Amino acid sequence: MKKIRQHKIIEIIEKYPVETQEQLRDYLEAEGISVTQATLSRDIRELKLSKLSLDGTGGKQQYVAFHRESGEPANDKYIRVLKDGFVSMDMAQNILVIKTVSGMAMAVAMAVDAVKFPEVVGCIAGDDTIMVAVRTVEDTRQLMNKMNEILGRS
Numbered sequence: 231m232k233k234i235r236q237h238k239i240i241e242i243i244e245k246y247p248v249e250t251q252e253q254l255r256d257y258l259e260a261e262g263i264s265v266t267q268a269t270l271s272r273d274i275r276e277l278k279l280s281k282l283s284l285d286g287t288g289g290k291q292q293y294v295a296f297h298r299e300s301g302e303p304a305n306d307k308y309i310r311v312l313k314d315g316f317v318s319m320d321m322a323q324n325i326l327v328i329k330t331v332s333g334m335a336m337a338v339a340m341a342v343d344a345v346k347f348p349e350v351v352g353c354i355a356g357d358d359t360i361m362v363a364v365r366t367v368e369d370t371r372q373l374m375n376k377m378n379e380i381l382g383r384s
Contacts, residue, residue, distance in 0.1 A: 232273075234263075235258070235263055235265060235273065236273050236276070236277055238258060238261055238263055239254065239258070239273055239274075239277060239279075240277065240295050242254060242257045242258065243279065243292070243293045243294065243295060244348070247292045248292055248293045249290055249291060249292050249293075251267065251270055251271065251274070254270060254274075254293065255267070255270055258270075274293070277295060278295070279293045279294065279295050280293070280294055280295075280379075294376070308341040308344045308345055309341075309345075309380060311334075311337050311338060311340075311341040312338060312341045312342070312345075312377070312380060312381065313380075313381055314331070314334070315330040315331050315334030315335075315337055315338040315341075316328065316330060316338060316377075316381055317329040317330055317331060317358075319374060319377065321367075321370045321371070321374060323367055323370070324363070324364045324365065324366055324367050324369070324370050325361055325362065325363060325364065325370070326361075326362040326364055326370050326374065327359065327360070327361055327362075328342075328359070328360040328362060329358060329359055330358050330359070330360065331358065332357060332358045333357060333358070334358070335355035335356050335357055335358050335359055335360050336355045338355070338360060339353040339354075339355035339360045339362075342360070342362060347373055347376060349364050349365055349366075349369035349370070349372055349373040349376075350362055350363070350364060350373065351363040351364065351365060
């Protein structure tokens with residue numbers, strides 16, 4: 231039951247902008263899954279969900295999960311690679327250009343792909359530069375905000 235419930239939590243936060251545990255609990259109950267607040271808190275901790283600020287909403291935040299290929303939350307390894315290799319970023323319309331430490335672009339691009347940001351279409355990496363194709367200009371801004379939060383720069 232735990233695995234099913236946690237899988238459903240991931241589905242819900244990917245589909246809806248869930249800001250609170252109460253909202254998440256309501257969505258779960260609508261799916262026929264009853265859960266206590268303590269269990270939900272434990273699930274959020276085990277899934278390593280994060281709350282990120284929503285662009286243009288006056289500071290509102292929503293739960294997000296960073297994913298690996300398997301669909302499980304990304305572990306700290308990918309976040310560490312992002313932090314260790316990242317130098318700067320700039321946008322050019324719907325392309326995010328990320329500068330990295332020399333020789334780290336491939337590793338950082340792999341980490342960006344592993345995190346599975348929904349805004350990202352794909353990455354191309356050189357030695358110290360990554361070009362990230364993003365769906366829209368607005369998505370590029372949102373991706374930059376998410377990256378800044380992960381990097382502790384917000």
